Amino acid sequence: MSHEKGDLLQGTLDMLVLKALQLEPMHGWGITERIEQWSESVLQLGQGTLYPALYRLERQGLIRSEWKVTENNRRARYYSLTRSGRRQFGDEIAQWRRVSRAVNLVLEASIE
Amino acid sequence: MAWIRDAWKWLRSVARRRALESGLDAELQFHIDRQTEKLVQSGMSPDQARRQALLKFGGVSSVTESTRDEIRPALVEDAIRDIQHGVRLLLRAPGFTAAALITLALGIGATSAIFSVVRTVMWAPLPYRDPDRLVAIWETNRGGTVRNVIAAANFVEWRERSRTLEHLGMVGGVSNAMVVNGQPDQVSGMLFSAAVFDALGVHPALGRAYTPEEDTGTSVMVLSHEFWQRRLGGRQDVLALTLTMNGQPRSVIGVMPPGFTVVGQQADFLIPYGQTTEQLRAVQGRGNSYALARLRDGVSFAQAADEMRRIYSDLEKENPQRNARRTVMVLRPQEQMVGDLRPAVTAMIGAVMLVLLVACVNVANLLLARSATREREVGMRTALGARRTRLVRQMLTESLVLAAAGGVVGLEIAALCHRGLLALVGDRIPIPRLEQLTLDLPVVAFAMLTSLATGILFGIVPALVSTSRASDALRDGGRHGGGRRLHRVLRTLVVVEVALSLVLLAGAGLLIRSFVKLQSVDPGFRAEGVLTAFVQLPATRYDTTEAGSLFDDSLSRIAGLPGAQRAAGASCLPVPFACIGTSFWRVDKPKPPDGQLESGHIRPVTPEFFKTLGIPQVAGRDFSASDTVASMPVAIVSQELVRRQFGDESPLGRRLRINFDHANGRNDVEWTVVGVVGNIRSTLDGPVRQTIFVPRTQRPGLGMQIFVRADADPMLLAPELRTIVRAMEPEAPIEIRTLEEVVGSSIARPRAMSILVGVFALVALALAAVGVYGVMAYSVRERTQEIGIRMALGASSSSVFRLVIGQALRLVAIGVATGLVAAGLLTRLLERLLFDVEPLDPWTFGGTALVLLAVAAIAAYLPARRGMRMAPVDALRTN
Numbered sequence: 001m002s003h004e005k006g007d008l009l010q011g012t013l014d015m016l017v018l019k020a021l022q023l024e025p026m027h028g029w030g031i032t033e034r035i036e037q038w039s040e041s042v043l044q045l046g047q048g049t050l051y052p053a054l055y056r057l058e059r060q061g062l063i064r065s066e067w068k069v070t071e072n073n074r075r076a077r078y079y080s081l082t083r084s085g086r087r088q089f090g091d092e093i094a095q096w097r098r099v100s101r102a103v104n105l106v107l108e109a110s111i112e
Numbered sequence: 113m114a115w116i117r118d119a120w121k122w123l124r125s126v127a128r129r130r131a132l133e134s135g136l137d138a139e140l141q142f143h144i145d146r147q148t149e150k151l152v153q154s155g156m157s158p159d160q161a162r163r164q165a166l167l168k169f170g171g172v173s174s175v176t177e178s179t180r181d182e183i184r185p186a187l188v189e190d191a192i193r194d195i196q197h198g199v200r201l202l203l204r205a206p207g208f209t210a211a212a213l214i215t216l217a218l219g220i221g222a223t224s225a226i227f228s229v230v231r232t233v234m235w236a237p238l239p240y241r242d243p244d245r246l247v248a249i250w251e252t253n254r255g256g257t258v259r260n261v262i263a264a265a266n267f268v269e270w271r272e273r274s275r276t277l278e279h280l281g282m283v284g285g286v287s288n289a290m291v292v293n294g295q296p297d298q299v300s301g302m303l304f305s306a307a308v309f310d311a312l313g314v315h316p317a318l319g320r321a322y323t324p325e326e327d328t329g330t331s332v333m334v335l336s337h338e339f340w341q342r343r344l345g346g347r348q349d350v351l352a353l354t355l356t357m358n359g360q361p362r363s364v365i366g367v368m369p370p371g372f373t374v375v376g377q378q379a380d381f382l383i384p385y386g387q388t389t390e391q392l393r394a395v396q397g398r399g400n401s402y403a404l405a406r407l408r409d410g411v412s413f414a415q416a417a418d419e420m421r422r423i424y425s426d427l428e429k430e431n432p433q434r435n436a437r438r439t440v441m442v443l444r445p446q447e448q449m450v451g452d453l454r455p456a457v458t459a460m461i462g463a464v465m466l467v468l469l470v471a472c473v474n475v476a477n478l479l480l481a482r483s484a485t486r487e488r489e490v491g492m493r494t495a496l497g498a499r500r501t502r503l504v505r506q507m508l509t510e511s512l513v514l515a516a517a518g519g520v521v522g523l524e525i526a527a528l529c530h531r532g533l534l535a536l537v538g539d540r541i542p543i544p545r546l547e548q549l550t551l552d553l554p555v556v557a558f559a560m561l562t563s564l565a566t567g568i569l570f571g572i573v574p575a576l577v578s579t580s581r582a583s584d585a586l587r588d589g590g591r592h593g594g595g596r597r598l599h600r601v602l603r604t605l606v607v608v609e610v611a612l613s614l615v616l617l618a619g620a621g622l623l624i625r626s627f628v629k630l631q632s633v634d635p636g637f638r639a640e641g642v643l644t645a646f647v648q649l650p651a652t653r654y655d656t657t658e659a660g661s662l663f664d665d666s667l668s669r670i671a672g673l674p675g676a677q678r679a680a681g682a683s684c685l686p687v688p689f690a691c692i693g694t695s696f697w698r699v700d701k702p703k704p705p706d707g708q709l710e711s712g713h714i715r716p717v718t719p720e721f722f723k724t725l726g727i728p729q730v731a732g733r734d735f736s737a738s739d740t741v742a743s744m745p746v747a748i749v750s751q752e753l754v755r756r757q758f759g760d761e762s763p764l765g766r767r768l769r770i771n772f773d774h775a776n777g778r779n780d781v782e783w784t785v786v787g788v789v790g791n792i793r794s795t796l797d798g799p800v801r802q803t804i805f806v807p808r809t810q811r812p813g814l815g816m817q818i819f820v821r822a823d824a825d826p827m828l829l830a831p832e833l834r835t836i837v838r839a840m841e842p843e844a845p846i847e848i849r850t851l852e853e854v855v856g857s858s859i860a861r862p863r864a865m866s867i868l869v870g871v872f873a874l875v876a877l878a879l880a881a882v883g884v885y886g887v888m889a890y891s892v893r894e895r896t897q898e899i900g901i902r903m904a905l906g907a908s909s910s911s912v913f914r915l916v917i918g919q920a921l922r923l924v925a926i927g928v929a930t931g932l933v934a935a936g937l938l939t940r941l942l943e944r945l946l947f948d949v950e951p952l953d954p955w956t957f958g959g960t961a962l963v964l965l966a967v968a969a970i971a972a973y974l975p976a977r978r979g980m981r982m983a984p985v986d987a988l989r990t991n
Contacts, residue, residue, distance in 0.1 A: 028139060029146040048175045051140065067135070077139045 013053050014062075015096060016043070018081065018089040021063060025080035027070070028054060054079060062088050136176060191509060198510035208482055209514070211882060212475045216518025216566060218875050219471030221525025222464040224559040228526065230457060231554060238445055239371065241313025242406075247277070247416060248375060248448045249403040251424075252441040259441060259448075262402055263434055264387075264395040266427055270403065273423050276416040277405040281305030282385065283374050284401030289648045289845050290381075291356045292343050298648065298845040299339070301381035302374055303401065311406045312374075316366030319351045322384055330386040333357065334366040339380040357383070359650020359843070375404070376449040396434075397694075404445070417442040436705075455944040456865055459619070462941065463872045466616045467879075468566065473609040474879045476570035479511065480602055481890040483578040490578055504575045511571025512564065519563030526559065529868075577601050599894075602887050603923055610927025611934060613873075613880040614964055618935035620866070620873035621956040622942055626949040627866040630859055636792035636800075637686055638726030642851035643826035644685065647837050647844050648815040656812035657741075663808075663816050666840050667718060670820055673832050677821040680724040682717040683813050688795050688858045691715045692772070696804060698757060699767040699782050712753060712802035713794060714770055716811040722748075722789050724821050725851075732764050732787030739807040746807060748787035753802035763788060770804065772811075796859055797947045819851065826850050865945060877967060885971040888920050892975040899979050909980040916979050920972030921965065928961045935960075 020031045031054075032045045057063045062085035068078045081089070144165050151161035202209040237243050249270070251260045264282070271280045287300045306327040315321050318340075322332045333355065340350055347353075353364045362383065373379070385392070407416055424440040450457070483490075490503060577598055649659050663681055671679040684691040695709035704710075719735045722728075730751060739746055747768060754763050767782040783806060791800045808816070818837075822829050830848045837846045856863075892899070899912055939951040949956070 027142065029143045033150075051136070051175055074142065074145075075138070076142050077135065 012096075013045075013049060014057060015089070015092045016045075017050070017053055017057060018062065018085060018092070021079055021081045021085075022089065025068075025078040027076040027078050029076075031079070057085070061085075140175060194506045194509035195513055197506065198513040201510060202514060205482065208478060212478055212514055213518055213521060215471045215474050215478075215879055215882075216515055216563070217521035217525055218879075219464075219468035219566065220515075220519050220522030220559055220562050222529050222872060222875075223468050223562050224522060224526035224555055225529030226460050226464045227558045228555045230461060238375065238449075239314070243445070245407045246311065246445050247405055247407060247413065248443045248445045249280075249405065249420060250441040250443065250448075251398070251438055254437050254439060259402075259443075260438075261398045261400050263398045264385075264392040264401070265431075265434065266424075267401075267403055268389055268393045269427055270420065270423060273426075274405075274416075274419060276408055276411040276419045278408050279307045279311035280403060280405040281307035281311055282401040282403050283308055284399055285377065285379070286383075286400075288357050288381075288383075289359070289650060289843065291843055296843045296845040298646070298847060299380050300378075301333075301336075301383065302377070302379035303385050304334075304374070304379070304382040305385060308374075308404050311404045313406075314369065314372060317369040319364070319366035321366055327384040328386060328388045328391075329384065330360060331362055332365045332384065333362040334368060334382040335364055336368050336372060336378070336380050336382075337370040338378075340367045343380075356650075356843070357381075358648070359652035375445040413442075413444070455942075456861070459623075459865070459942055459945060460868065462938070463616060463619065463869045466612050467872045467876055468562070470609055470612045470616070470876045470879050472566050472570040473605050473612065474883045475511075475514070475566075476573050477602065477605045477609065477883045478886055479570065480574040480577060480598065480605070481886050483507075483574050500579050503579045504572075507575035507578070508568065508571045511575070512567035515563040515567030515570075516560075518566070519559050522563070523556065523559050526555070573601060573605075599891070602890065606883055606887050606923050607927040607930060609880050609883045610924050610964060610968065611931035613876040614928055614931025614960055615935045615938055616869075616873045616876045617960045617963065618931070618957055619939055619942060620869040621960050622939055622946055622949055622951065622953060623862070623866040623869050625953065625956055626946045627859070627862045629948045630796050630862055633793065633796045635687060635796060635855060636727060636790050637851075639851040639855045641822050641826055642725065643820045643822060643829050643833060643848060644817060644851050644854065645833055645837065645846050645848045646685075646815065646817050647840065647846060649841055649844060651814055654814060656814065659814050659816075660809060660812050662840055663718075666836050667818065669836050670818065670833060671720075673820070673829060673836075675823050675829055677823060678720050678724050679818065679820045680718045680721040681808060681816040681818050682715060682721055683808065683811075683816065684715070685817055685854055686715075686725065686792050686794065687855050690794050690801070695771040696768050699769055703769075709771065710756065710802065712804055714772075714811075715803060715805050716808045716813065717805050718808050721805070721819070724819050725792075726821075727792060728790040730788040730790060731762075732785070734787060735805075735807045740809050741812070745781050745783045745810050746786045747783040748789055748805040749785055750789060750791045750800075750803040750805075752791045752800045753804065754788055756802055768804065770806075796855075797862075862945070862947070877963070880964070881967045881971040884920060884924065884968045885974065887923075888916060888972045888975040889978075891919065892916055892979045895979070913976045913980040916976035917969065917972050920968055920976075924965055924968035928964055931964075932957060932961060 016035055017031060020026060020034045026034065028050060032050060035043050035045055054063070054065075058065055058079070061082060063079045064082055065077050065079045067075055070076050144162075147165035148158070148161045151164055152158055156164065238246070240246060249262065251262045251266070252258055253260070261284070262282070267280075267282055270277075274280060282303070282305045284303045285300065286303050287298055290297055290299045292299070306322050306324050309315055309321040316334055317337065319334070321334065326332050335344075335350070340346060344350055344353070350364055350367060354361045355364060356362075368382070387395070407413065420440045420442050424435070424438070428435040428438065493503060647663075649662070654662070667679045667681055670676060682691070690713040692714040693711060694714060695711045696714075697703050697709055717735070719737065719739075722734060732748065735746070735748065747770075749763055749768075757763070758766070763785045764787075766785050768785065769780075769782060772781075783804070789805070792803065793800055818833070820826065820829055820833065827850060833848060834846060837844060899915075902912060902915075903909070935957065936952060943951050
């Protein structure tokens with residue numbers, strides 16, 4: 001794990017994964033793609049961080065996974081949010097908004 | 113119910129591990145494939161695309177590994193991994209590991225050894241049938257403070273009157289001459305009433321016990337299993353043997369089971385008292401026996417004790433001369449066995465617990481100081497998603513690995529400590545054999561539990577402290593910093609460690625000082641250069657007159673040996689025996705009522721006894737050959753007796769009566785004082801007793817202790833002494849020792865005690881020094897930058913030195929102050945073990961404090977010197 005120095009703090013990564021799964025079940029690659037897209041290619045997820053995060057979230061019972069066949073007729077593991085995952089996401093997003101607003105206020109405070 | 117779910121998940125994940133892991137590979141493969149496809153669609157060649165995808169992915173195996181970490185069943189596998197990790201880390205720091213390991217092994221080893229003894233001595237039920245129904249009965253003075261032997265005549269009355277006790281019998285130690293395999297030997301065994309077999313519920317494993325009828329005779333004996341094995345080679349025909357004891361044949365009718373003791377007292381043989389009830393009733397004195405009995409069904413211990421006290425107060429009225437101002441002491445045998453050992457055992461437990469605590473604090477200290485170097489690791493792992501509980505658990509596992517290793521080494525040390533303890537409790541307590549110790553399950557279990565507890569104890573603080581600082585660690589960019597809290601904990605630990613060591617040192621100091629005082633007590637005679645041996649002649653072949661002339665002959669032959677200055681005899685050793693302890697009174701004064709008579713030690717000795725032992729003659733004359741059984745009975749008294757009985761009067765020519773037993777018919781004899789000698793002590797820690805010496809011719813016996821004063825090393829005379837005694841009586845057993853050895857062994861217990869606690873205290877001191885050194889070294893490393901700035905700004909190196917030393921001494925001073933208060937409260941527990949030293953002895957306390965300060969100063973010196981020698985530029989560059 002020492003190769004992967006995540007650019008994201010752990011809590012943040014978990015939150016982004018949950019967000020990506022909010023709309024529909026997705027496989028790991030899809031999640032990286034979606035986050036990359038949404039962040040206008042700023043957030044390039046280290047996969048060495050993604051899969052541990054997925055397995056961790058699953059173990060915590062926030063997401064669940066099942067093998068499905070993709071549109072290209074290949075087998076892939078799809079992740080989806082559980083009920084407690086949804087609740088957790090709600091809590092985290094609220095917390096995030098509070099903190100980021102606070103940080104922004106500080107950063108944008110005008111200095112006369 | 114979260115744990116049920118966790119457990120279920122764990123079970124499921126164990127079962128599905130393979131599926132999951134192959135699933136993971138497939139999943140990652142899928143990911144790479146999709147990435148490749150995407151790159152190909154954007155125009156890359158398939159090869160290039162694949163390489164690019166793999167590159168972006170960053171190493172399949174490392175991803176697999178870290179993901180697998182998340183799905184492995186947490187508890188067991190984490191523990192195994194933590195243990196591996198812990199072992200790796202420990203091996204990487206051999207110096208630290210060795211220090212911690214030795215520290216722990218000492219603590220655990222000492223604790224286990226003490227535990228093995230305490231368990232045996234205090235808790236293990238005695239190996240008798242229903243041991244809690246067993247009582248021991250002694251006599252005592254009114255206050256009930258001194259356990260005293262019983263009068264056989266009283267015993268007979270108890271046996272006839274008691275309704276609450278059954279199988280009431282007497283036991284008493286005895287040392288008899290036996291011929292074993294043709295060699296004469298002095299063997300210690302017990303006089304043992306037939307009823308005691310039933311009282312204890314233990315019967316011979318081989319053969320049979322003696323019957324009440326045989327109890328009045330002298331023709332049988334029962335041997336111990338150990339004697340049978342050790343001395344008779346376990347011969348099968350043992351029950352057909354007839355052994356000669358004190359010149360009298362006795363047939364062996366039984367062998368006791370292995371390990372049999374009479375309330376902790378080993379006996380190589382058991383023999384009947386050999387007296388009828390009427391004979392016992394007629395015995396006037398008190399021998400050296402006590403009684404054992406079993407509570408009748410439905411009778412409580414308290415009821416029996418009440419009844420015995422009632423019977424005794426009747427006996428006191430019926431026979432005031434024998435029983436005035438005395439009562440009975442009913443004890444549980446366990447209490448009897450532990451009784452006077454309890455203060456020593458308690459002190460030992462206290463001492464080892466302190467060592468263990470100091471060890472724990474020290475290892476915590478070492479771990480904590482070391483954990484500073486792991487801040488980065490901890491910080492990184494936290495950032496990468498390790499939860500705090502997980503990190504704490506990992507660090508605790510490391511501590512436990514260390515503690516477990518310490519426990520294994522500790523068991524070896526326990527075996528060593530055990531030897532010291534054996535010396536302490538001697539043969540009075542049945543202690544499992546040394547080789548049994550390591551196999552003894554409870555002890556191993558105890559050592560393991562102790563390791564576990566210590567592992568948690570010393571591991572928890574560093575684990576909590578270092579994980580709580582994890583986020584600081586990264587912010588500091590891995591520099592040692594953010595350590596305010598760490599410093600506070602480290603300092604607290606040093607203070608605690610110093611305080612604990614001080615308590616131990618103070619205790620050891622008191623015991624050692626007390627022992628030194630004990631050793632320098634003047635026994636009143638000069639033991640050095642004197643060789644001594646005891647000879648017992650068999651009653652079957654000698655009467656006392658014959659024995660007397662035989663002894664006289666051999667004494668003059670011994671005195672004539674080249675290298676011998678003079679020789680003398682006495683009925684017993686001056687230490688630790690009294691020969692005869694009884695009451696006496698002045699003939700020219702009214703006899704005080706019974707119970708208010710002064711008592712003293714009566715010692716029958718030969719002429720030249722005082723010169724041989726170097727006891728000063730203060731007034732009058734020595735005994736001489738003209739003091740015979742036919743001449744006027746004479747006595748020589750000690751200065752203490754003169755002081756107490758005569759004051760300023762001259763005792764010479766005055767007469768005394770000595771309360772010898774009526775049976776010998778000499779109670780009416782008046783002993784004329786013809787001399788005064790210096791005081792001698794029968795116990796070094798006891799008071800000086802009034803002593804009356806009488807000529808052996810006028811108070812003869814078949815046993816005599818021989819003393820020879822030699823020109824040089826007295827042991828050189830041993831072979832000739834042995835030859836002369838052999839010539840005297842080929843069957844007489846003989847044990848030759850120097851008188852110094854005799855005196856030394858009388859204080860063997862305080863010596864063992866001060867050595868043991870002293871060793872523990874030294875260990876604690878060494879540990880404290882290591883602790884102070886470790887913390888100071890860490891502190892200097894931490895303050896490198898600060899020191900650099902100070903020096904760059906012009907601080908002299910000596911002021912840096914003072915800064916570091918000052919910091920160390922401040923900490924130690926706080927520890928010393930705390931320790932002094934704690935020691936002041938705790939050393940009172942040692943009071944009963946101390947001789948002529950107050951529990952708050954200012955010299956000991958002051959000295960201890962100084963020693964600790966000095967040791968701490970030395971421990972801080974090295975780091976301080978390093979700080980002083982640091983060049984400012986280097987110091988600043990470190991960061």
